Amino acid sequence: MQASSAVVEMVLWSRDLTAKIGCDLPIAVKRGYHMHYAVTNGAKLNQPVLDEEAGFLIPPRLRGVRLTTGVELGYRDTARTPVQLEADEALARGIFPLSARADPAPWRGCRPCTPACCRSLGQRRSTTTSGSHSDTPTMV
Numbered sequence: 001m002q003a004s005s006a007v008v009e010m011v012l013w014s015r016d017l018t019a020k021i022g023c024d025l026p027i028a029v030k031r032g033y034h035m036h037y038a039v040t041n042g043a044k045l046n047q048p049v050l051d052e053e054a055g056f057l058i059p060p061r062l063r064g065v066r067l068t069t070g071v072e073l074g075y076r077d078t079a080r081t082p083v084q085l086e087a088d089e090a091l092a093r094g095i096f097p098l099s100a101r102a103d104p105a106p107w108r109g110c111r112p113c114t115p116a117c118c119r120s121l122g123q124r125r126s127t128t129t130s131g132s133h134s135d136t137p138t139m140v
Contacts, residue, residue: 010112012076030071030113033085033106038064038099049095056088058095063102067092073113082106 008014008025015027039045048059055070069084085106092098 010114012110012112014112026115028073028113029076029110031074031108031110032069032071033080033082033108034066034068035085035089035106036061036063036066036102038102040097040099043097045096051091051095054088054091056092058092065096065098067098071113076110080106080108 008018010025010027012029015025018025045058045060045065048057050057057068058065059068067085067089069088072081072084074081089098
């Protein structure tokens with residue numbers, strides 16, 4: 001394929017693609033984890049609980065509650081590092097009566113991250129980059 005210009009959506013693999021044309025995009029990977037829990041003694045959570053200082057959220061779910069972590073910066077393909085989830089779980093147990101983990105393993109999600117969470121990196125060598133995640137809305 002040949003073109004004088006291109007638009008590249010900022011996803012986790014954008015950097016791999018643009019490197020092939022000699023453009024090194026400053027895209028890092030933000031990773032976050034969550035786990036579902038049963039609750040003890042019929043406890044009920046009617047609204048999400050946010051601990052801003054520790055950086056976690058406990059929203060109610062059909063299966064009990066979910067504990068979500070803040071983000072860690074890492075490489076896209078490296079092994080999971082649930083250290084943050086384990087630390088947040090210990091703190092969350094002091095706030096709400098979590099019971100057993102309901103999932104066999106923590107869920108991990110990844111999303112692209114740009115310097116200062118810029119919504120667009122603009123034009124670089126006839127390649128325009130834009131994002132579509134809530135952190136990096138599409139440039140119009």
